[in-house]
Amino acid sequence: MSHEQTVTLVYVLNLMLFILGIGLITFKVLFYRDLASFKTSCSVAVCLMVFLAVLAFIFYQDITKSIQAANFVSVLVFFGALAIGDRNIQKAHVKFVDKHYTEAIELYEKMIARFPKKRDLYLYCGHAHLALGHFEEVISVADRYLNQIAYCEPILILKLHALLKLDRFEDVLITSEGRTAKHKEAEQLYLFRAEAFQRLYKHEDALAELDKIKKPDLWSKLERIQLEMKVHQTEKAISDFHSLMQNLTDKLPKEQMSHLLTFSSSIRMKERKFETAIQELTNSHQLDSTVSFPLINRALCRMLLGQFEDAKKDLDIAQELAKSVLERVYVMCAKSTYLWKTGDLPGALKLASEANETRPNSAEILSDLGLMQMLNGLNDEARDSLNKAIEIDSYSGDAYYYRYKLFEKMGMIELAAADKAKIDQWKHIPFFELP
Numbered sequence: 001m002s003h004e005q006t007v008t009l010v011y012v013l014n015l016m017l018f019i020l021g022i023g024l025i026t027f028k029v030l031f032y033r034d035l036a037s038f039k040t041s042c043s044v045a046v047c048l049m050v051f052l053a054v055l056a057f058i059f060y061q062d063i064t065k066s067i068q069a070a071n072f073v074s075v076l077v078f079f080g081a082l083a084i085g086d087r088n089i090q091k092a093h094v095k096f097v098d099k100h101y102t103e104a105i106e107l108y109e110k111m112i113a114r115f116p117k118k119r120d121l122y123l124y125c126g127h128a129h130l131a132l133g134h135f136e137e138v139i140s141v142a143d144r145y146l147n148q149i150a151y152c153e154p155i156l157i158l159k160l161h162a163l164l165k166l167d168r169f170e171d172v173l174i175t176s177e178g179r180t181a182k183h184k185e186a187e188q189l190y191l192f193r194a195e196a197f198q199r200l201y202k203h204e205d206a207l208a209e210l211d212k213i214k215k216p217d218l219w220s221k222l223e224r225i226q227l228e229m230k231v232h233q234t235e236k237a238i239s240d241f242h243s244l245m246q247n248l249t250d251k252l253p254k255e256q257m258s259h260l261l262t263f264s265s266s267i268r269m270k271e272r273k274f275e276t277a278i279q280e281l282t283n284s285h286q287l288d289s290t291v292s293f294p295l296i297n298r299a300l301c302r303m304l305l306g307q308f309e310d311a312k313k314d315l316d317i318a319q320e321l322a323k324s325v326l327e328r329v330y331v332m333c334a335k336s337t338y339l340w341k342t343g344d345l346p347g348a349l350k351l352a353s354e355a356n357e358t359r360p361n362s363a364e365i366l367s368d369l370g371l372m373q374m375l376n377g378l379n380d381e382a383r384d385s386l387n388k389a390i391e392i393d394s395y396s397g398d399a400y401y402y403r404y405k406l407f408e409k410m411g412m413i414e415l416a417a418a419d420k421a422k423i424d425q426w427k428h429i430p431f432f433e434l435p
Contacts, residue, residue: 088111092107092111092121096127099131101128101129101132104128105125105129108125112125119145119152119155122141122142123154123155126138126162129141130158130161133323135324139163143159159175160193164192164195164199165324166324167199167324169199170196172195172196176189176193181212187212187214190210191213191219198223201363201394203230207227210224218248221240221244222241225237225241226263226266228240229266229270232397232428234270234427238270241267245264254287257287258288258294261281261283261284261294262281265280265301274304277297277301278301281294281295292317292321292323293318296318296330296331298311299318302314303337308341318331319331326359329359332351332352332354333351333364336349336368340371341432346376348372349375352365352373353369353372363390363399366385366389366399367402368398369385370406371402373385379406379410382406383406397423397426400428401428402430404416407419
């Protein structure tokens with residue numbers, strides 16, 4: 001092969017590699033924002049090109065040949081450096097998809113050390129911690145990125161999710177204060193703020209956040225329906241839910257379908273269709289056996305149907321699965337109800353008290369505690385608990401109902417009548433009524 005042919009071949013190969021490289025770089029930068037590996041590969045390639053050019057000049061004593069040879073080899077090294085980064089990241093992704101979260105986290109942390117500004121590595125690492133219930137670690141991973149990039153919607157939403165899991169509702173609102181969603185996917189920001197307001201019993205503020213969502217998805221619509229039930233618009237909530245289900249055409253992943261079935265069961269319970277609710281909760285647990293709420297609700301349905309042995313089995317499994325404080329106290333409250341219904345009133349009171357100590361200032365837990373105190377003859381303590389529940393949440397139907405029964409028991413007829421008028425206005429009927 002002549003010198004001219006060799007030069008032409010080198011130019012053609014370089015041109016092909018250049019075009020391929022531009023395409024790869026564009027894809028990685030636009031779709032993966034992989035600027036870190038691109039910069040690293042460029043640095044390696046340039047340094048190697050200079051080094052090889054010097055060696056080739058010494059060998060060939062021809063500057064043109066030297067540059068051609070060095071350029072050709074350095075372009076290959078450029079692709080090699082990109083590929084090595086991709087291969088390690090791909091290994092981490094495979095571990096993540098296979099739900100080997102601990103191994104995935106180790107690999108992501110190694111890649112974060114190499115590419116400290118690569119957003120997707122933090123996202124996947126955070127979601128792996130989230131799947132393991134390591135909520136403090138999720139916040140730590142998110143903060144490490146947010147300390148570099150002041151505002152990144154996906155990372156911020158990941159942090160808000162973890163804060164909600166830790167019952168840090170005020171922190172959710174502080175962290176997201178003044179933030180606005182710039183695109184549809186980021187509107188989850190408003191959904192998390194609405195949930196935080198709802199958990200703080202600021203229902204009107206929660207509805208205001210939902211109103212900011214321009215194109216409500218399934219989950220924001222469910223949040224609105226849940227709020228309607230909270231403020232005793234029960235008939236509207238049930239109607240809205242059935243309408244939503246009739247128009248639902250999307251095929252959901254298993255975990256999301258499980259959540260939807262759990263939500264649906266709460267509607268069935270409001271309709272007093274406990275057997276239907278049990279079937280939906282059974283299906284929910286089969287789709288995602290890692291969460292406790294389907295088992296807690298199924299236990300309550302079974303108690304309402306007098307199936308106490310099966311209810312206890314559900315609660316024992318739910319206790320093992322419970323990760324968050326919210327899940328643990330809900331298991332305790334359900335077990336307290338179980339002990340009450342099976343005749344152990346002191347045990348029921350003890351569990352209700354422990355639940356209140358674990359998660360104070362919860363209207364639902366205080367209502368349960370007030371009930372157990374009343375059943376154990378502690379009327380003054382029951383009155384204090386129920387008064388506090390109503391002070392925290394003025395829409396607490398159960399607290400009004402049990403206080404009405406308490407006033408009736410204590411002979412306070414006018415106070416009892418006032419509370420009864422409130423629950424009649426709301427058409428509120430608790431699941432566990434008193435004679």
